[in-house]
Amino acid sequence: MFDIASLLFSDSSVVLFGATLFVFGAILCLTLLLKQNPKPVRTLIVLLIILFFLLLGMVSLDLFGRRTVYAFENYASFSELLSTHRLLIIQLPFVLIVSSIVTLIVYGEKIANDHAKEYRYAIIASVWITFLTFLLIGLESML
DSSP states (O other), X not given: OOOHHHHHHSOHHHHHHHHXXXXXXXXXXXXXXXXTOOTTHHHHHHHHHHHHHHHHHHHHHHHHSOSSOOSOGGGHHHHHHHHHHHHHHTHHHHHHHHHHHHHHHHHGGGGGSGXXXXXXXXXXXXXXXXXXXXXXXXXXXXX
């Protein structure tokens, strides 16, 4: 019998990927609302720290997990190449998340002011670039 719950919870990387998508949804909403309501800056900082550790967990699963098991045996060399590419591209989100956290800690609720417009846009761009990089890593992991 096919059981969707056992399929989802059988692989820890799938659970980690889902949790990261959930946290990304909250972060994307909060970053877009920074101008109108700067009150949840602390919540955004906490969510970015959680995201940092979730991505760290994904890297540890990729490094210490099943690196030799590939979905399609015919494309094993291509999958191995993509796993090397994933390890190189995962470095970008770490830099962007840390810079966003530091910027939010420095500015706090003043990030909504007009003089911090460029920093606010940099945080929004960093989060979106991190999200797109995360999706790219997820797509590469499927091969």
